[in-house]
Amino acid sequence: MQIKIMQNVLQANEKKAAEIRTLLQQKKIFMLNLISSPGSGKTTLLEKTLPLLKEKYKVAVIEGDVETDKDARRLEKYGVPIALINTNGACHLESVSIEKAFSALDMDNLDLIFVENVGNLVCPAEFDIGEDAKVAILSTPEGDDKPMKYPLLFREATLVILNKTDLLEYVDFSLPNFYADIKKLKSDLPVIEAACKTNLGIDKWVEWLEAQIAKKKAR
Amino acid sequence: MQIKIMQNVLQANEKKAAEIRTLLQQKKIFMLNLISSPGSGKTTLLEKTLPLLKEKYKVAVIEGDVETDKDARRLEKYGVPIALINTNGACHLESVSIEKAFSALDMDNLDLIFVENVGNLVCPAEFDIGEDAKVAILSTPEGDDKPMKYPLLFREATLVILNKTDLLEYVDFSLPNFYADIKKLKSDLPVIEAACKTNLGIDKWVEWLEAQIAKKKAR
Secondary structure (H helix, E strand, O other): OHHHHHHHHHHHHHHHHHHHHHHHHHHOOEEEEEEOOOOOOHHHHHHHHHHHHOOOOOEEEEEEEOOOOHHHHHHHOOOOOEEEEEOOOOOOOOHHHHHHHHOOOOOOOOOEEEEEOOOOOOHHHHOOOOOOEEEEEEEHHHOOOHHHHOHHHHHHOOEEEEEOHHHOOOOOOOHHHHHHHHHHHOOOOOEEEOEHHHOEOHHHHHHHHHHHHHHHHHO | OHHHHHHHHHHHHHHHHHHHHHHHHHHOOEEEEEEOOOOOOHHHHHHHHHHHHOOOOOEEEEEEEOOOOHHHHHHHOOOOOEEEEEOOOOOOOOHHHHHHHHOOOOHHHOOEEEEEOOOOOOHHHHOOOOOOEEEEEEEHHHOOOHHHHOHHHHHHOOEEEEEOHHHHHHOOOOHHHHHHHHHHHOOOOOEEEOEHHHOEOHHHHHHHHHHHHHHHHHO
């Protein structure tokens, strides 16, 4: 009985996600779903990225947070539209919330939407929100065993950002083990090594984003 | 309608949790629910703790994991009984799983049960499993803003372990901000500063555990 209910919730979510995907295709907007544990660096990545993109592209952020506006406030100063979704305790965003957030954005005037999902390595990977790509962010202090322990996200992801590589010498994280596991989970999954704090890897990430936006426009 | 279903699930969970609590009281077993993000150091904390306690107390571990036995295997060598619960995608443990795990343990011959919950800062805090205390583990690379962003866990916790304090000089983490927020959330919440890798704080943690076990025996 419980499983049946869960399937209905997932089916309703997927139906709405498909509608969102169709809308994004019509409007030629590329939408990213950023997923990681709390504190892996999602917001910091956006803080580094928004200034580099906002002159060239029309960018918006949908900010998912359990109950505060802390992350939305951190991004306020970059002058891009931000739609905040407070989930009131829920551990992931669903497509119905994304649709609501769209009503707060000028959808005829956007190239790129970043969705910063709730900090959680498990549930957000299970809920399609109609995004073009999921980006998994893992930081080195979390340990190299995380892809195998939370495989769904890494199988679902289009890109992995390995963040806080500036801490590699202080933490237990084996790059060879990490890459071997990623290869086992999804052999062609690209990884960008980054340290958002020191701007390492941000150039590659922006290059990847620009290629995705161009592809979406050409579709 | 969805909210109503959720309430039923929570009610069923709480009913079972109350039964577990009664059983633990009868058997004078102290049970801890360890909650943190992936990679904060729950398993490492247990690796440091089990050798110090297992001669003096009868200890068992209930290991919650989404789909692997990686953490259970890490603890195998310490020679205490381990019951592994794979949640098959679910992001938290519920009391019905704990009851099942009990059937794999010798409940007449235990002083202390550690439950290592699924790595997740959100959902495990919402589900009572009949434990005597929730222990929140936060590691410094996750950032000092986490208590305010995930307040439920810190309000529910009996103790906080601030782990990876050996990394404080390399990460953005303000101890004064952290303590100010903890005070706002729950003014009397004790914090143990630790660095499991270098054994810092393990003595205080073991002292706290021994006091809890003694209290439970005396109740």
